[in-house]
Amino acid sequence: xxxxxxxxxxxxxxxxxxxxxxxxxxxxxxxxxxxxxxxxxxxxxxxxxxxxxxxxxxxxxxxxxxxxxxxxxxxxxxxxxxxxxxxxxxxxxxxxxxxxxxxxxxxxxxxxxxxxxxxxxxxxxxxxxxxxxxxxxxxxxxxxxxxxxxxxxxxxxxxxxxxxxxxxxxxxxxxxxxxxxxxxxxxxxxxxxxxxxxxxxxxxxxxxxxxxxxxxxxxxxxxxxxxxxxxxxxxxxxxxxxxxxxxxxxxxxxxxxxxxxxxxxxxxxxxxxxxxxxxx
Numbered sequence: 001x002x003x004x005x006x007x008x009x010x011x012x013x014x015x016x017x018x019x020x021x022x023x024x025x026x027x028x029x030x031x032x033x034x035x036x037x038x039x040x041x042x043x044x045x046x047x048x049x050x051x052x053x054x055x056x057x058x059x060x061x062x063x064x065x066x067x068x069x070x071x072x073x074x075x076x077x078x079x080x081x082x083x084x085x086x087x088x089x090x091x092x093x094x095x096x097x098x099x100x101x102x103x104x105x106x107x108x109x110x111x112x113x114x115x116x117x118x119x120x121x122x123x124x125x126x127x128x129x130x131x132x133x134x135x136x137x138x139x140x141x142x143x144x145x146x147x148x149x150x151x152x153x154x155x156x157x158x159x160x161x162x163x164x165x166x167x168x169x170x171x172x173x174x175x176x177x178x179x180x181x182x183x184x185x186x187x188x189x190x191x192x193x194x195x196x197x198x199x200x201x202x203x204x205x206x207x208x209x210x211x212x213x214x215x216x217x218x219x220x221x222x223x224x225x226x227x228x229x230x231x232x233x234x235x236x237x238x239x240x241x242x243x244x245x246x247x248x249x250x251x252x253x254x255x256x257x258x259x260x261x262x263x264x265x266x267x268x269x270x271x272x273x274x275x276x277x278x279x280x
Contacts, residue, residue: 001067001092003037007083013056014077016232019203021073022049032070034117037063048118053235070112120235128219129185137208139170140201143179147172147198155241162193171246192220200236
């Protein structure tokens with residue numbers, strides 16, 4: 001493999017995929033970043049810790065010679081981060097030795113074969129839905145705070161992602177409070193319901209754009225969910241189990257309805273919390 005690309009662009013992509021590098025594993029290949037360079041799909045970076053997998057969209061690069069290899073994520077990221085601005089030239093040589101050059105700076109590090117690297121599934125044949133990236137980010141942020149931290153009930157340690165009748169529902173609960181958010185997605189044929197781990201949601205929020213015109217795609221698989229943005233494709237295992245019946249919980253007869261100014265209510269709560277904290 002021989003490629004040339006911009007250092008800043010490569011470093012930005014490394015910051016995205018590094019979130020799915022395994023930190024504690026008995027499989028050395030999971031400590032690596034897979035570099036893929038093909039004429040058909042361009043230059044991409046892939047990481048996978050078997051819970052979360054991330055693949056970047058094609059990185060602008062000159063592909064001199066196609067190929068793929070795996071590099072230690074920490075070493076490769078540290079090298080790229082400290083290279084001078086400008087073009088980076090990466091070349092794989094014999095015995096998995098990889099040369100990384102930029103300006104007058106050159107590194108040679110030991111790579112690994114890519115055969116054993118766990119690949120991400122193809123979603124081209126899967127039916128998914130589209131939602132505004134900024135809207136999805138807001139939905140997650142408005143509900144993730146009430147995800148349970150109690151590992152004895154794992155089905156509550158994530159958020160429910162349910163789509164039916166053209167509506168996407170995102171919900172969470174820690175048994176003391178329930179947070180729910182809805183949005184129309186316009187796909188009336190899709191009927192799915194899965195639980196997405198809190199860790200995955202934290203990483204998705206970092207990748208999603210704030211641009212109102214940017215669109216995210218969500219694909220539901222048997223044991224996985226895939227989020228695809230204009231920057232990367234993120235695959236995550238889902239949590240097994242049955243979530244609480246959100247519709248039943250929210251189905252209450254209200255006898256008293258109070259309308260208040262949001263800012264004034266928040267101010268009152270913040271004042272009351274001051275005394276509550278002092279009693280702890």
